[in-house]
Amino acid sequence: MxxxxxxxxxxxxxxxxxxxxxxxxxxxxxxxxxxxVKVFEGMGINRGLLAKMTERLEVGGWPEGLVKxxxxxxxxxxxxxxxxxxxxxxxxxxxPRSLQHRLDEHPGEGTWGLVREMADALAGMHRRRVAHxxxxxxxxxxxxxxxxxxxxxxxxxxxxITHFDFTDALLYQAPEQLLDSGGYFEEEGYGWDVFSxxxxxxRLLTGRFPRCDETFSGVAPECGKTRVEGMHADMxxxxxxxxxxxEVVWPTEASNDLERGYREWIDRCLSLERVRRPVTMMExxxxxxxxxxxxxxxxxxxxxxxxxxxxxxxxxxxxFFAGMVSVGFLVAGALWxxxxxxxxxxxxxxxxxxxxxxxKLNDMGGRMERAEKERxxxxxxxxxxxxxxxxxxEASRMMGDRLFEWAMEKGLRRLPALEDRELRLKRLEGYxxxxxxxxxxxxxxxxxxxxxxxxxxxxxLAAGDVEKGRARLEEAMEVWSGRKMDxxxxxxxxxxxxxxxxLKQEKAGEGVAEAFVKARDVLKQAEGxxxxxxxxxxxxxxxxxxxxxxxxxxGEDEKALGQLLEATKALNELADARPDSAILRSELxxxxxxxxxxxxxxxxxxxxxxxxxxxxxxxxxxxxKKAGDVDxxxxxxxxxxxxxxxxxxxxxxxxxEDLSKQAVGLLDEVLKVMPxxxxxxxxxxxxxxxxxxxxxxxxxxxxxxxxxxxxxKLIERLGGKRDGMASxxxxxxxxxxxxxxxxxxEKREEVVLLGKARELLRDLEAEAGGLEGLRVEDLQRSGxxxxxxxxxxxxxxxxxxxxxxxxxxxxxxxxxxxxARPESEEYEExxxxxxxxxxxxxxxxxxxxxxx
Numbered sequence: 001m002x003x004x005x006x007x008x009x010x011x012x013x014x015x016x017x018x019x020x021x022x023x024x025x026x027x028x029x030x031x032x033x034x035x036x037v038k039v040f041e042g043m044g045i046n047r048g049l050l051a052k053m054t055e056r057l058e059v060g061g062w063p064e065g066l067v068k069x070x071x072x073x074x075x076x077x078x079x080x081x082x083x084x085x086x087x088x089x090x091x092x093x094x095x096p097r098s099l100q101h102r103l104d105e106h107p108g109e110g111t112w113g114l115v116r117e118m119a120d121a122l123a124g125m126h127r128r129r130v131a132h133x134x135x136x137x138x139x140x141x142x143x144x145x146x147x148x149x150x151x152x153x154x155x156x157x158x159x160x161i162t163h164f165d166f167t168d169a170l171l172y173q174a175p176e177q178l179l180d181s182g183g184y185f186e187e188e189g190y191g192w193d194v195f196s197x198x199x200x201x202x203r204l205l206t207g208r209f210p211r212c213d214e215t216f217s218g219v220a221p222e223c224g225k226t227r228v229e230g231m232h233a234d235m236x237x238x239x240x241x242x243x244x245x246x247e248v249v250w251p252t253e254a255s256n257d258l259e260r261g262y263r264e265w266i267d268r269c270l271s272l273e274r275v276r277r278p279v280t281m282m283e284x285x286x287x288x289x290x291x292x293x294x295x296x297x298x299x300x301x302x303x304x305x306x307x308x309x310x311x312x313x314x315x316x317x318x319x320f321f322a323g324m325v326s327v328g329f330l331v332a333g334a335l336w337x338x339x340x341x342x343x344x345x346x347x348x349x350x351x352x353x354x355x356x357x358x359x360k361l362n363d364m365g366g367r368m369e370r371a372e373k374e375r376x377x378x379x380x381x382x383x384x385x386x387x388x389x390x391x392x393x394e395a396s397r398m399m400g401d402r403l404f405e406w407a408m409e410k411g412l413r414r415l416p417a418l419e420d421r422e423l424r425l426k427r428l429e430g431y432x433x434x435x436x437x438x439x440x441x442x443x444x445x446x447x448x449x450x451x452x453x454x455x456x457x458x459x460x461l462a463a464g465d466v467e468k469g470r471a472r473l474e475e476a477m478e479v480w481s482g483r484k485m486d487x488x489x490x491x492x493x494x495x496x497x498x499x500x501x502x503l504k505q506e507k508a509g510e511g512v513a514e515a516f517v518k519a520r521d522v523l524k525q526a527e528g529x530x531x532x533x534x535x536x537x538x539x540x541x542x543x544x545x546x547x548x549x550x551x552x553x554x555g556e557d558e559k560a561l562g563q564l565l566e567a568t569k570a571l572n573e574l575a576d577a578r579p580d581s582a583i584l585r586s587e588l589x590x591x592x593x594x595x596x597x598x599x600x601x602x603x604x605x606x607x608x609x610x611x612x613x614x615x616x617x618x619x620x621x622x623x624x625k626k627a628g629d630v631d632x633x634x635x636x637x638x639x640x641x642x643x644x645x646x647x648x649x650x651x652x653x654x655x656x657e658d659l660s661k662q663a664v665g666l667l668d669e670v671l672k673v674m675p676x677x678x679x680x681x682x683x684x685x686x687x688x689x690x691x692x693x694x695x696x697x698x699x700x701x702x703x704x705x706x707x708x709x710x711x712x713k714l715i716e717r718l719g720g721k722r723d724g725m726a727s728x729x730x731x732x733x734x735x736x737x738x739x740x741x742x743x744x745x746e747k748r749e750e751v752v753l754l755g756k757a758r759e760l761l762r763d764l765e766a767e768a769g770g771l772e773g774l775r776v777e778d779l780q781r782s783g784x785x786x787x788x789x790x791x792x793x794x795x796x797x798x799x800x801x802x803x804x805x806x807x808x809x810x811x812x813x814x815x816x817x818x819x820a821r822p823e824s825e826e827y828e829e830x831x832x833x834x835x836x837x838x839x840x841x842x843x844x845x846x847x848x849x850x851x852x
Contacts, residue, residue, distance in 0.1 A: 006037065009082075015094040016226055018138075019167045020044040020155040021078070025085060025094045034085040035070065036096075038152075039078050046160035047074050049184075053130045053154045054081070063128060065121025067141055067151040086141040086149060099140035103223040106204040112262065115201045117148040119288060122193050122281040125153070131189025133158060133177070135196035136169040138226045157181050166231035171209065171216045172196040175242055176274055178235040190280040197281060198269030202248070210270050211245035212238075243272060261291030279427055425463045432456045450479045454496070461499045466507050469500055477522075487526050491536060494523035498543055505546060516547045541566075553775070555821055630670055637666035637683055657694060660687045678718050682726040685711035689733050696740055708737040724764060728779070731760040735786055738793075747797050754790040758806075761786060777817065784813035788834050795841055807838035 009026040016023050021040040028035060040050075051074035062068045072081035087096040095101065099114075106114070118140065125132055132139075134156040141149040156169050159182045174195035176183055183189070202210040209216040221228050248270050254260035265287040271277045278284050432452045439445045457472035473496055480493065501515035523540055548563040667684040670677060688711035695704035715730045738753030765779040787810035794803035814831035821827055 009035065009037065011037070013092065013094060015087075015096065018152075018226065019165050020152070021080075026082070034089075035082050036085045036087075037080055037082050039080045042078055044161060045079065045155060046158050047079055049158065049160065050074060050079075050154050056128050056130050057125065057153075059128075063121070063124030065117060065124055065148050065150060067149045083151065086143060097142045098138055098226075099142075100137040100221065100226055101224050102142075103137055103204075107207060111204050112259070114148065115204065115262075116288065118150070118197060118200070119281055119285050121148050121150050122197055123285040125150070126190055126193070126280040126282050130154075131184065131187075132193050132196075133184060133189050134169050135193060135200060136167070136172050137200065138168070138221070140200075154184075159184050166219075166228070166233045168220050168228070169196075170233050170235070170238060171220055172199040174274070175239045175272060178239050188274070191274050191277055193281055194269045194277050194279075194284060195271075197284070198266050201266050202270065205266075206251055208251070210248045212241045215241065246272070258291060258295045261294065262288060265291070275427070425459055429456065429459045429463075432459070447483075450476070450483060453479055454492075458496060458499075461496065461503060464503060464507070466500075466504055469503065473497065473500055487528075490522070490526035491539075494519060494526050494536075495539055497522045498539055501543075502546055505549070513547075513550055516543060516550070519543055630673055633666045633670050634677075634679060634683070637663045637670070637680075653694060653697075656690065660690050663687050664691075678726055681714050681718060682729050685714045685726075685729050685733060688714070689729075689736055692740075693736065696743075701740070701744060704740060705737065708733055708740070712737070724767070727760055727764055728782075731757040731764070731786075732782070734760075735789070739789060742793055742796075747793060751790070751793045751797055751799075754786065754793055758783065758786055758790055777820065780813050780817055784810050784817065784830055784834070787813065788830075788837060791834075791837060791841075795837075800841065803841055804838070807834060807841060810834045811838065 006026060008029055010029055012025040012027060014022060015025050015036060019041075021038055021044060024037045024039065026035050026037045027033070051072075054069055054072060054074075057063065057066065058069065067083050067086065070082045070084065073079060074081075085094075086098075087094060089095070122132060122135075130153065132150060132153045134152050134154065135150075139150060139152040141151055143149045156167055157173060157177060161181070170178065172195075174192045176188060177192045177195075184192075199210055202208070209220075219228055219231055248267060250263060254263055265278075265284055268276070268278055268287075269284060278287070432455055435452050436449060436456075439449055442449075453472065454476040457469060457476045460469035460472050463469075477493060477497075480489070485493075497515070497519035501512065501519045504510075504512045504515050520540075520543060523536065523543070526536055544563050544566055548559075551559045551563065664684060664687050667680050667687070670680040671684070674680060688707045692704040692707035692711070695701075695707060712730065712733050715726050715733070718726055734753045734757040738750040738757065741753065742750030761779055761783045765776060765783065787806050791803045791806035791810065794800075794806060811831065811834050814827060814834055818824065818827040818831055
């Protein structure tokens with residue numbers, strides 16, 4: 001066999017091969033150290049996934065319990081990685097120091113220690129947001145000091161693998177991994193590791209597989225061997241076999257309380273139902289530690305009881321001594337009666353001594369009795385303190401662990417972490433509900449119970465459940481109202497109240513305005529309480545921003561604009577102080593864009609364009625720091641596109657062309673990465689429509705029509721994925737193309753396209769309440785303008801009755817819009833324009849009738 005050549009290494013020989021490639025022994029020429037070089041089979045790995053997860057583990061230093069990758073090349077042909085050689089050399093044989101080569105040592109004295117080390121190593125991976133997904137004895141190694149070192153993560157049965165043979169890792173995998181390895185991308189890999197850990201631990205502790213032992217043991221590699229040749233796996237049949245064994249039974253009783261507690265956690269890991277398993281290995285390790293603390297607490301109480309029993313034995317010895325002294329005095333008295341003549345004088349002295357001794361003994365007995373009572377009180381008090389401390393510690397540990405897992409997850413900018421992770425939110429909710437149930441009536445845990453109620457409310461807010469979030473937050477606030485709160489807790493209450501208001505606004509719920517008023521009141525209570533003033537100002541600015549949207553929707557533009565300017569001023573000051581904060585710049589850009597929208601609504605087009613320019617500056621600055629961020633490119637493209645449209649309205653054609661090109665360039669980059677993005681396609685279609693209008697004005701009719709057609713096809717390709725904004729843009733493109741065809745004399749084609757556009761706008765208006773980003777007023781305004789053009793086109797092709805109907809429909813729309821905004825000059829002019837058209841049509845009909 002020809003050995004591969006590697007720069008800087010002398011390849012010594014083949015160690016072994018597996019489902020994902022071959023492993024060679026190599027010596028580093030620079031220092032002479034031995035390494036294992038894994039050369040991956042091209043179709044046996046997911047290069048991108050393997051590279052990403054390995055990078056996560058490396059950043060910040062490798063977690064304990066993992067084989068550290070010395071170097072790697074995931075782009076090469078073939079890909080490979082280099083790790084320290086963990087094994088022994090026997091002549092020309094390379095013997096890896098893996099668990100597969102030490103299976104015959106288990107179960108044994110060190111098995112539980114091995115299980116704990118594997119659990120800690122997997123928990124370290126999960127803290128770095130990496131799931132192993134390929135746990136088996138052959139991937140558990142031991143370093144030079146005998147400690148566990150896991151290897152070969154994200155290999156084997158992983159998403160994107162096109163070439164995959166049987167491996168004993170399948171015998172340890174969860175049913176959902178066997179059926180759909182794509183779940184790794186949905187972060188289900190943590191639960192897979194929990195199950196695999198349970199299977200491997202059970203096998204090490206008992207020598208058997210927990211389920212299907214007879215079948216699995218027959219196909220698992222023997223100790224010292226890593227492969228079984230000629231095997232093929234039917235994943236579905238493996239799952240059916242597992243599901244036939246619902247319960248897991250241990251062959252022997254646990255030898256002590258510690259082992260019994262450990263086994264209970266392994267039983268949870270082995271559950272076939274994913275929702276009943278621990279979420280991550282961090283939870284399993286925390287459970288093991290809780291068992292250890294509980295056992296240690298029990299042992300401490302046994303020591304106290306031993307001390308008490310020792311005190312009782314000492315007390316009995318003192319009592320025995322007192323009894324013997326009493327007997328001695330009785331004998332002395334009898335002798336005295338026998339020799340009364342000789343001991344009369346001595347009798348008095350002895351009697352006094354006896355009285356004194358008995359008094360001392362009685363006094364000693366009293367002190368002993370008091371001491372015993374005091375000791376009993378101290379013991380009971382100590383036991384009470386121990387119980388209270390353990391209960392609080394356990395409650396705090398459990399909640400702290402859940403919150404840590406919660407906080408480590410990626411989340412959205414305005415809502416708590418775990419957004420859109422329904423399963424984890426339900427699990428988190430279940431933990432807090434269970435804590436409130438078992439701690440009910442325990443006055444010593446009232447503080448923890450109050451905190452749990454607040455955390456339950458926050459879970460509901462993260463889940464987007466308006467009603468449950470409202471009810472739980474009100475309940476939590478009521479509980480906390482009777483407690484002393486510092487500024488930090490008041491600020492947290494205000495933040496949660498603000499989250500509830502934003503959630504109601506996004507869900508179009510009832511009482512949105514009242515919710516923002518309440519949030520403002522709660523945030524005011526945090527003022528001057530020693531809180532982070534910058535954080536408080538940020539939350540108030542965000543509140544102002546979202547509340548201004550309510551004013552804008554009510555038509556109170558000036559009030560909305562004033563409040564947005566206040567929010568913008570505050571965010572500007574914060575952003576200047578914190579130029580590195582992406583969140584502040586993002587909120588500031590959102591404020592600018594909202595202000596621009598309102599300015600356009602009240603006719604200040606020039607000001608709106610300037611404000612959009614400010615938003616573009618903020619977004620461009622963010623994009624410089626996060627190059628390639630698709631979401632930012634989309635936002636900046638939208639900003640440039642809106643500025644281009646504003647430039648057209650103000651007559652600045654040169655600026656419009658430049659801004660539109662910038663927008664299209666960004667959108668093309670987005671569509672390369674996300675070709676199915678409806679938002680990117682819609683925004684590009686809008687710019688194609690703008691481009692077509694400019695070309696039309698330059699007299700380039702054919703090029704203009706081509707641009708309209710490209711935009712229309714771009715949106716129509718979305719098919720069933722089309723959203724409300726895409727449909728709105730499609731209607732506008734039909735309208736614009738129809739007008740252009742009409743200018744070219746193709747009046748009937750114009751009527752067809754304008755009719756289609758009007759029907760689509762009418763449908764959107766009927767559904768506007770449930771379509772994100774669309775306002776009824778905007779749809780009615782576009783519809784009123786469109787109906788004017790449509791009526792005129794119908795009039796020119798001789799369809800007078802239909803034209804009259806279109807004019808009347810347009811009048812109804814303009815009158816309704818003017819009623820909502822009586823100060824709007826645009827709406828007044830629109831109504832006058834339609835009335836003139838209708839009047840012209842009516843007078844033309846009268847003349848026609850007269851001539852007849």
